[in-house]
Amino acid sequence: MIATDKPIVLFGGGGFVGRHVAQELLAKGYRLRIAQRDPRQAFALRTLGGMGQIQFAAVDITRADQVTAALTGASAAVNFVGLLTGDMHAAHVVGAQTISEAAAAARLEALVHVSAIGADAASASAYGRTKAEGEAAVRSAFPRATIVRPSILFGQDDQFTNRFARLIASGSTLPGQIVPVIRGETRFQPVHVVDVARAIAQAATQPEDHAGQTYELGGPDTLSLRQINNWIAAEIGRPCSFLPIPDGVAKALAMLTGWAPGAPITRDQFEMLLSDNVVAPGAAGFERFGITPAPMAAIAPAWLEQYRKQGRFGVTARA
Numbered sequence: 001m002i003a004t005d006k007p008i009v010l011f012g013g014g015g016f017v018g019r020h021v022a023q024e025l026l027a028k029g030y031r032l033r034i035a036q037r038d039p040r041q042a043f044a045l046r047t048l049g050g051m052g053q054i055q056f057a058a059v060d061i062t063r064a065d066q067v068t069a070a071l072t073g074a075s076a077a078v079n080f081v082g083l084l085t086g087d088m089h090a091a092h093v094v095g096a097q098t099i100s101e102a103a104a105a106a107r108l109e110a111l112v113h114v115s116a117i118g119a120d121a122a123s124a125s126a127y128g129r130t131k132a133e134g135e136a137a138v139r140s141a142f143p144r145a146t147i148v149r150p151s152i153l154f155g156q157d158d159q160f161t162n163r164f165a166r167l168i169a170s171g172s173t174l175p176g177q178i179v180p181v182i183r184g185e186t187r188f189q190p191v192h193v194v195d196v197a198r199a200i201a202q203a204a205t206q207p208e209d210h211a212g213q214t215y216e217l218g219g220p221d222t223l224s225l226r227q228i229n230n231w232i233a234a235e236i237g238r239p240c241s242f243l244p245i246p247d248g249v250a251k252a253l254a255m256l257t258g259w260a261p262g263a264p265i266t267r268d269q270f271e272m273l274l275s276d277n278v279v280a281p282g283a284a285g286f287e288r289f290g291i292t293p294a295p296m297a298a299i300a301p302a303w304l305e306q307y308r309k310q311g312r313f314g315v316t317a318r319a
Helices: 016-027 039-048 062-070 088-105 126-140 161-171 192-207 225-235 246-259 268-275 301-307
Strands: 008-011 032-036 055-057 077-080 111-115 148-150 178-181 216-217 242-244
Touching: 008 016, 008 062, 016 032, 016 039, 016 192, 032 039, 032 062, 039 055, 055 242, 062 088, 077 088, 077 192, 077 216, 088 126, 111 192, 111 242, 126 148, 126 268, 161 178, 161 225, 161 301, 178 225, 192 268, 192 301, 225 242, 225 301, 242 246, 246 268
Parallel strands: 008 032, 008 077, 032 055, 077 111, 111 148, 148 216, 178 242
Antiparallel strands: none
């Protein structure tokens, strides 16, 4: 286990997963250095640590000089940086390579690279391809790195359960109570962000147990997008009819409007939905960390209640 007297650098530590990992590490007494393009986005983390336990650094992960400076005196690093739109090659490949090369030069004890299930050099989506290329760059520069591939993440401030709940709540008020669904048969293993954070924190602080490994982290339940939507609708008490959108129509919509801010789906997201997002057979996962992942049905109702007609006092569709 690495000592607590040197900081652990979290690249993109102010993001959804990074915030939870920071909380895990701070609770264990580790010092952190949050490195991202705009550190102000992570300032809320200051309240989670003691005086002097957290540092912030403005870093462009494609700039070797800035990454090297951020790693000065560090014991370990975690790279959370990921994009669903924009320059994915710069973020997922160039950035990953820059961080891993600097980590090797700095002789870090541990490097954790957060990738995603679906990383595949042959993927039709830019996200899947660049994630795979980033993994290859990390393995080449820092062979002892731990690579973590989560399935779709859920948590109180996620962009998964909350997004679908908002769509269902809005659609249930329309004539016919119809909510469109794209690729409803695509399967996921929704995984709680806290469980993933615990695994990442362990990999970063116990490299002797996890160095050089690749893990796929999925929740205990495999659910189709249709099943997830049905469950959320029942949980928030918003009965509605789900209208399957044919692939041809969905692809056309993604190509014609996917470039616009707030578009319902981008072309790349549509390509990702063509494949299931589940743990590969035989892949190492949570069992190597001694973690039993929580099912979405046991956690998500705590925040989904806000989408009921009377909030926490509303009834669900099952009542």
